[in-house]
Amino acid sequence: MQASPSEDRVPVTVLTGYLGAGKTTLLNRILTEQHGKRIAVIENEFGEIGVDNELVINSEEEIFEMNNGCICCTVRGDLIRILGGLMRCRDKFDYILIETTGLADPAPVAQTFFMDDEVQEQLRLDGVVTIVDAKHVLLHFDDDQCQEQLAFGDVVLLNKTDLVSPEDLHDLEQRIRGMNAMAQIYHTQHAAVDMDKILDLGGFNLSRALEIDPQFLEPEYPFEWAGLYRLNRGTYDLVLQEGSDASMDVVCTPMQGDTIAAIEAMQEEMVLRFSDDPEFCEPGGLFKPDAALAQLHLDAPGEKRFRLRVPRQGIYALFTQHLPEEFDFTLQGSQSEIEPIASREYNAGHEHDDTITSVGITSPGAVDPDLFGDWLRNLLIEKGVDIFRMKGIINLDQEDNRYVFQGVHMLFDGRPDRPWGDTERYNQLIFIGRDLDRAALNGGFQSCLV
Numbered sequence: 321m322q323a324s325p326s327e328d329r330v331p332v333t334v335l336t337g338y339l340g341a342g343k344t345t346l347l348n349r350i351l352t353e354q355h356g357k358r359i360a361v362i363e364n365e366f367g368e369i370g371v372d373n374e375l376v377i378n379s380e381e382e383i384f385e386m387n388n389g390c391i392c393c394t395v396r397g398d399l400i401r402i403l404g405g406l407m408r409c410r411d412k413f414d415y416i417l418i419e420t421t422g423l424a425d426p427a428p429v430a431q432t433f434f435m436d437d438e439v440q441e442q443l444r445l446d447g448v449v450t451i452v453d454a455k456h457v458l459l460h461f462d463d464d465q466c467q468e469q470l471a472f473g474d475v476v477l478l479n480k481t482d483l484v485s486p487e488d489l490h491d492l493e494q495r496i497r498g499m500n501a502m503a504q505i506y507h508t509q510h511a512a513v514d515m516d517k518i519l520d521l522g523g524f525n526l527s528r529a530l531e532i533d534p535q536f537l538e539p540e541y542p543f544e545w546a547g548l549y550r551l552n553r554g555t556y557d558l559v560l561q562e563g564s565d566a567s568m569d570v571v572c573t574p575m576q577g578d579t580i581a582a583i584e585a586m587q588e589e590m591v592l593r594f595s596d597d598p599e600f601c602e603p604g605g606l607f608k609p610d611a612a613l614a615q616l617h618l619d620a621p622g623e624k625r626f627r628l629r630v631p632r633q634g635i636y637a638l639f640t641q642h643l644p645e646e647f648d649f650t651l652q653g654s655q656s657e658i659e660p661i662a663s664r665e666y667n668a669g670h671e672h673d674d675t676i677t678s679v680g681i682t683s684p685g686a687v688d689p690d691l692f693g694d695w696l697r698n699l700l701i702e703k704g705v706d707i708f709r710m711k712g713i714i715n716l717d718q719e720d721n722r723y724v725f726q727g728v729h730m731l732f733d734g735r736p737d738r739p740w741g742d743t744e745r746y747n748q749l750i751f752i753g754r755d756l757d758r759a760a761l762n763g764g765f766q767s768c769l770v
């Protein structure tokens with residue numbers, strides 16, 4: 321009997337949950353359990369430096385990091401690229417696990433498995449597992465990301481049950497049931513759960529996803545507008561007024577057709593381009609219609625002009641991160657303004673909470689344990705409400721082993737980790753929270769060095 325294509329496809333589990341809920345703890349469990357699967361892991365971190373990779377136990381599995389900012393915006397381009405690379409060595413694994421950042425909305429990750437034809441042919445979304453910090457979840461319950469994470473879970477793990485009373489746990493479970501009646505809910509401590517409850521579930525529930533979000537199959541794009549222009553050989557000016565952002569990503573590319581259908585035929589390719597590293601372009605600078613990502617810098621006051629040099633007559637498309645009206649932007653030829661011959665807008669996606677940021681510190685030197693302890697204690701007393709998450713690897717003075725610490729709001733946990741051995745010693749810390757003071761955190765840490 322011939323296997324159907326669906327049986328051939330590699331299953332993928334998406335692991336989601338708010339900052340500090342226990343995703344890495346669960347991941348470490350999955351990687352050490354004897355389940356007979358070879359698992360490739362894709363990790364996305366919110367923050368400037370990747371600490372998670374260091375906190376995942378040494379394992380045979382391959383870990384791919386996506387450190388490219390917020391998973392929800394760049395995810396599809398980045399994820400498609402990483403999945404494509406993985407599928408070229410698919411004999412090395414038989415399961416894929418994607419750990420999202422604690423601040424990610426899992427919908428765009430899940431969408432990837434329904435939007436991209438190549439991905440869909442080779443991979444199938446087995447399920448979304450949402451892990452919940454039973455002690456702290458109510459602090460973030462109204463955040464969009466937290467709600468989406470709970471609503472999209474095929475399985476919800478109510479973790480950290482040791483930190484809450486049975487009554488509170490019961491109430492929490494009722495609230496989550498109200499948001500997601502279909503999910504399997506399990507209570508866990510340190511994410512201890514049987515693997516068959518979270519892996520190989522047999523399929524992500526697409527119809528439920530469409531109930532939660534009727535636009536589930538209309539993905540967000542990293543650009544909000546695309547316009548087609550008929551241009552002669554020559555140089556044009558893209559003119560922008562002051563607007564809402566200090567920069568704007570754009571791609572200008574030659575096109576085959578002059579209709580909206582031609583734009584739409586190009587849009588998935590553009591999702592990939594928008595996840596490339598951009599070329600920076602200052603006002604007065606030149607950007608080319610070569611289908612590469614350019615980042616126009618807009619922080620100077622007043623009107624800004626960028627030069628577009630067109631090598632030959634033809635139809636060109638401009639894909640822009642923001643809508644033209646946000647910057648009153650126009651394309652100007654030597655004589656007059658050029659109107660687009662066709663254009664369309666894209667789903668603007670979600671709003672970011674810009675007050676939530678991360679501060680990463682990487683530093684050489686040995687740390688005095690007493691000074692470090694006092695500093696962290698005071699920091700948590702003063703700023704614990706705003707520091708959602710901190711974690712790090714510390715080189716304690718006179719110690720042979722790495723010291724690893726973790727904090728979720730006021731709760732703190734630190735312990736010796738594996739020996740440094742011959743490896744170079746360093747300190748790496750990451751703080752994620754609201755209105756963080758980078759200089760104060762940096763200065764505070766430096767004062768702990770011996």
Ligand SMILES: Nc1nc2c(ncn2[C@@H]2O[C@H](COP(=O)(O)OP(=O)(O)OP(=O)(O)O)[C@@H](O)[C@H]2O)c(=O)[nH]1
Nearest residue numbers: 338339340341342343344345422480509510726733
């Ligand atoms: N008391 C208690 N602590 C737990 C439990 N599960 C995890 N933790 C601790 O909670 C902290 C955060 O756990 P992680 O697994 O790193 O959480 P995460 O979701 O990966 O965190 P981010 O990657 O920052 O979003 C660590 O200090 C864990 O040891 C639990 O059931 N009970």
